[in-house]
Every structure is written in structure tokens, then in C-alpha cells.
Amino acid sequence: MTAQPSALPAFSTRTRDLHASPIREILAVVDRPGMISFAGGLPSGDSFPRLSLDTMPQNALQYGPSEGERPLREWIAADLRTRGLDCTADQVLIVSGSQQGIDLVAKLFIDPQTPVAVESPTYLAALQVFRFFGARLLAYDAEAPDTASFVREKPAFAYVIPTFQNPSGRCLDAAQRAALAASLDEARIPVFEDDPYRDLAYDPCERTPLCARLRRTPWIYQGSFSKSLAPGLRLGYLVASPELLPFLTRLKQAADLHSNRVSQWVVLQQLNDPARHARIDTLVASYRARRDAFEQALRRHFGDIATWRTPPGGLFFWLTLKERIDTRALLPKAIAANVAFMPGEPFLPYEVEACGQLRLNFSHATAEQADVGLERLAALVRSAS
């Protein structure tokens, strides 16, 4: 995609960096009969509630405010206050899923060569968008932040997934959150906190938003209804320090006027449904069981060739192989053997030849499938080493 065939018209410079997403390419084959997929981050379809529009007011079909529906914004702000983040409904902007939030924040901050601080590894679709707008990516260690380097390199913002990080599964503890917030505050680096997995907690752990600990620097917190409710509704939200809201709202308006109002109505009904807590508890219990079964299978097949940390929440195991092979080269062989996974290299902010790491989703496959798929995958790793 770097060189354009002559039949194509002249595209923007940023389009040269517009690569097909590895996730997208893999999702195109995971529906193949017999495929065992550890690739995606799809929530379990069993958990989706039945939806009804029977009591929806017809004016939900009219154009609406760019900020989103007031009652939904009120609900979100109240919920975040119980989680420790001091905010009001005026600070909430409803977006068409988390991916749109990433696009809006990138538009707000990133020019060609703008430095942006990211974890390594981190969510690959965020890296894609930041690169697309021209960011110069700087890796930082969220578990041991270096204030001097933040001050020296002055990134436009720091992107962070403190809770059940994608892909690593790591959850920052209270002391780590305090230290990272203090460092970013001191260096006055704006913070973009992405928090889609917070409700998928299998072990007790700290989940207070990092943004709740900031005192001086501007911040944007992002939440999603894709993992705890349903991704097909494409609904998420940004909550930001007040000075950023007018800019984000205008960017939202220019991007798609406002978010789907039927989804906003449906989501608010679901949030106010007393059965919601039981539904999420069931979902969490089922994912916890899958995580545990998956880890047992990992021990059987990968115990001697890889290391990992048990993810206390979220959807992924992040494996570090003892041999540092290029896991991208492993993928076509795995697909041919009917097992799909995500190579680790696209999650890194810098080009590397081989990182010997890979991401495995544990929420989609059954325990039996996990055992079979991991056995096949381990055999391929052994033959590649």
C-alpha cells in the first residue's frame, strides 16, 4: 500500500500509512468451519440482552444533539462518580464506539511528527490511528513512568489502558496508578485513558480511573458499552476535563453529527434495567471459567516454551515465547492448521523483526476447543523455534 498504482488518483499523505488492519484480515477467516479462534476480542453472544423498541418515543428518530442524549450523559457521569471520577454530565460526550473516540482524540492533538506517548505493547487499532494522523510514537512504561523523559519529549498526550490492558491483560495497582498520575501531572502531559474492559474483572483489583487522580493536566477518559452490553450497538463515551469538551464536541459533529439515537435509547434502558447486574455477573463468571480452563491448557501445552501473567480481567492472555520468533510468520501456518491468534508485533509502537509474543483471546473458544487449538499452536511454535 506504500506505492500507488498509476490508475489511482492522488491521495492524501496520511493515506500512504493506511494499512489493512491485521485484526480485520484475520477476522475474515475465523468464521471458516473448523477454525478455532483465539484472534478476536468478541464478547460472547450468549450475554446479549433481548432488545425492544416498543416504548421508544418516535422523536428518537429525529436529529439529536452532538453531545448525546442528556439522560444517558447523566447516567454515565453518576456512574463514574461512584467509581471515583469527579465529573458532571456536561463533561460527557457520547461517541459511536471507542474507535471513534480514538479518531477524535487523534484529530484533536496529532499533526505530522507530533510526539505521542504509548505503552509497549498497546491496543493496535489506537497505534494505527495515531500513525495515520502522523504521530511520532514514544514508548513509555506505565508501571515505572519517567517524569524527566515526559518533560524532555513533551508528548501531546499519553495513551494508557490502566485496567486489563489490551493486549497484556495487566491491571495497574493503586500505587502504580498514583505514581503514573503524579508523573503525568508534574510533566503536564494530557492523558487519554481507555477503559473498555473494566467490568470484566475476575479477581479483586484496583479499577479507579487514573484520571480520577489527576490534579493539573487535561484528561480524557473513554468508556464503552461493547464489552459489557453489545458491540453491534456501536456506543461508547468520552468524559473530559471541561476545557476540552467544546473541541471534542465540534470534532464529533464534523465526524458524524451525533451518535445513533436508537442505540442511546436502548443502552439507557439496559443501564436502568434491574436485571443488568445479574447479567454482568453471569457474563463475568462465564469468562472467569473460560480464563481458568484456558490457563490450564496453556500450562499443558506452553508451560515449557512460554511465560505469561494471569490476566485478572479483560479478554486476553499475552504470551512471551522463550524463542523470539516472528509470530507474524507463524500466523499463516496456524490458519492452515485451523487455529487463529494475534501476532504480537502489531501491538508494538516500533518496528521490530520478531518479538516472540502473541495475544490469545480466551472468551470465544470452549474449554475443549482451547485445549485442541493450543496443542496445535504449541506444535507450530516448537517447529518454528
Place this chain on the structure above:
Amino acid sequence: MTAQPSALPAFSTRTRDLHASPIREILAVVDRPGMISFAGGLPSGDSFPRLSLDTMPQNALQYGPSEGERPLREWIAADLRTRGLDCTADQVLIVSGSQQGIDLVAKLFIDPQTPVAVESPTYLAALQVFRFFGARLLAYDAEAPDTASFVREKPAFAYVIPTFQNPSGRCLDAAQRAALAASLDEARIPVFEDDPYRDLAYDPCERTPLCARLRRTPWIYQGSFSKSLAPGLRLGYLVASPELLPFLTRLKQAADLHSNRVSQWVVLQQLNDPARHARIDTLVASYRARRDAFEQALRRHFGDIATWRTPPGGLFFWLTLKERIDTRALLPKAIAANVAFMPGEPFLPYEVEACGQLRLNFSHATAEQADVGLERLAALVRSAS
């Protein structure tokens, strides 16, 4: 918004051009009790169908393809073929409303200083997005295209609304469409055709997509379900020449992964509903009656101070006042007198001091409201001249 207070972090260069939308600012006051609004382009709420999700498959709540649902893409391609545009479902990309289509096309083509050809006047939110990405706007006359200037100035694309243009209401006839297509083809200027109003036709007129007449140059045709079905569903589509589709699809994926699947399912049901044609006929008849009543009121109150062409479709009258006043200055006085309209200046690609033109929506106000509102507005124009 051009200078940033020192409390704000460093934003991207493009954010400096991020102005509040005049439409948005006006929509914030049109709900005021007693206000007669000619400002927005809101469809009549009476026309919205009752929606039900009772038979929706639960997998519509899962993540879906970035291109959109296959059956909906098939329906759209088949419909466009009956309208004269030769295309297949593979060329269709479902988007989250037309505004997103504009964002994606701008991302694909526009760098800072990229020339973009636009009509004057044209849709103001398109101008906003093109400017936001740094476009250098070049005005062209869609009724009398100048091939030599297209060749000389080589715009990255030409944006055109051939049918019931916003704001002018103009519909290009068959000869004009043929001439414009030939000119753009000869100069090899990619075409971005925006066609949200085509179903709102009150008089017989040519509506074959301009893109249907292109033979050599790349093209993107955009349609919307906001005007003929319901804007709250936020659903539209791009159809493009095959070489552009992979790029647009990746841009879509980076923007919001995919469009709302509940909306896609609902829209497909509605498109297949036998009652649909009767619903649109009723809508069109009601808008035609409002247009005619509005024009009678215009003749009474503006007959001696303005000229206009009767719009054969769409939602707007475009008035040219005999005195070339700054209609932006007129707006606060009109709002104070409880009548809202859209000043003409934001629809122009170049800065002007005063264009003496304004856009009046006729689909929202009743005949009585139109008469009262236009009388008030005409009095303000007379006192401003």
C-alpha cells in the same frame, strides 16, 4: 477559537480551523417556545415509521463487517442500478450517516493546501470538513463547467450535489449532467457526488446520478437514509469505483470499526416493507404542499426585495436579496423576533463581507407559521437595507 487560551494543551494545526457550526448554534435556540424556524433541514417527524426489533437475530448485536451488512449492500446496489448507476454490492460501503462519508472522503484526499473543487454556494458542513483537513477551496460552476480550469488547477476531487442542491435547491438537467460529467472525465478529476435529497422530488426532473455518466475518472456516490427514513438511525452509504473501495473501507474501520448493526437491520426491514412507497409518497405530497404555501408567502412578503428559483425538490429556498446585506448580522435580530433562518455566507467557499443571500427551510413550519415568520423576516430585511 483561533487563539488558544494558555490553559489549553497544544492542539493539532487543523484544530485552529475548528469553528462552531452555525447550524449547531442556531439549532440550540430553535426549540425556544414561540420560535418559527426556517433554519434546520429536519425531516418531518410525522413520517417516521414505527420500528420493532422483535424478529432481529441476536447476532446483530455482535461486531460486524466494516463494509456493512451484505443484504443491505445488495439492496442498495440493486436500487442504484435501477436509477442508472452500474454498480455491485462489493462497491457499497455503509457509513454512519452522510457526514461520516464526507469525513472519510476528506481523509482520503485532503492534505494541507490540497485543492478541492466545490460549488458556490454548497453544503456548509462539507466546506467545514474540507477546510478542517486543510483544503484550498476552488469554486466551480456545475451548470457551466470549465474543463481548462479543472485541468490547470487539478483539484483532488470535485464535490457536487446535482439533485436539489443544498442550499440552492437547484437540480441539474440531463444536458447539464452530461456536460459536467464529460468535463470532469476529460480532466480526470475524481468526483464526490452527494445525493441525500433525491427522493424528495416535487416536480418531474432528471435525477440519474452524475456518476452514472462517468467513464474514466474515479468516483464516489453518497446516499442517505436520513431524509427518506429517519436521521436518528445515522445511516448512509458510499458507492465508489472499485479501486477506491479498499481505501474507504480501511478509513471506515479506523473511524468507528463498522456502522450500527441494529440500524442496518432496521433500515433493511423498512426498505423491504411494501408500505414504504406509500409512506414516501405521503411525505413528498406533504412537503410539496408546504413548499407551495411557503412560496405564496414568499411572494407576499419578499416579492419586491428578493429573487429565487422554485426548488423542484429538497428542503430549501435560497433567496437572493436585492440589497447585498450581511445576512449573518441579520440573524441575531431575527432570533430576537422569534424567527430563525440560515445566513448565506457560511455556504460560500470564500470569505465574503456580505452575500445578501439566505437559506430558508420550508418543511418544518406550518403554512400559518411560514406566513408570520416571513412577514417578520421581511420587515427586518427592509429595515437593514
